[in-house]
Amino acid sequence: MKTILNVLWLVLCGLWMAIGYAVAGIICCLLIITIPFGIASFRMADYALWPFGRTVIRRPEADAASTVGNIIWIVVAGIWLAIGHLATGAALCITIIGIPLGIASFKMIPISLVPLGAQIVSTSDPRVAY
Template structure:
């Protein structure tokens, strides 16, 4: 089922959202000081192409640098990419078959706003990570 949803996603909106992230990444890489933003943007472009079966989690090692970088990212490109995901999600939810795609687009809004300090992992790996973490 993930494969079918990913193919539908790719055809209807994934390709266009990934282009938005690639454009933001290229602009960030042209400006030398914002290369970390460009790398994060390319990573999210890959996620935007094939989102089902993967999820974004917070890195436990993320510190104050990623927080400061995320504030800059929101102002420069994050808000526009998040608006793109919201508009795409609303358009997808207009049809019954598009509702899972719209929900996936809404789930990508947080990572489009705050990409630094996040890691994209397979959903299956998330289950293993949480099971391996001891309870306090």
């Protein structure tokens, strides 16, 4: 089932959201100081392409630097990517078939806002339970 949902997601919105994340990643990699933002953006682009069967967990070793980085990310790119997920999710929820995809888009809003200190793992990973 998750393969079918992933293929539908890829065709309907995953490719476009991944392109948005990749563009943000390329822009962030232009300066040395923003390379961690670029790497996080590329990780999220991968997640945006094929999200079903994976989830986001917070890393326990995330510190104050990731918090400061997340605040900068929200201002620079996070708000725009979150708006993209919100608009995509609303458009997908118009049809009955698109409702699970729209809900998945809404679930991606938090990671698009605060990507630093987060890790994308398989849903079968034992850390998901915690």
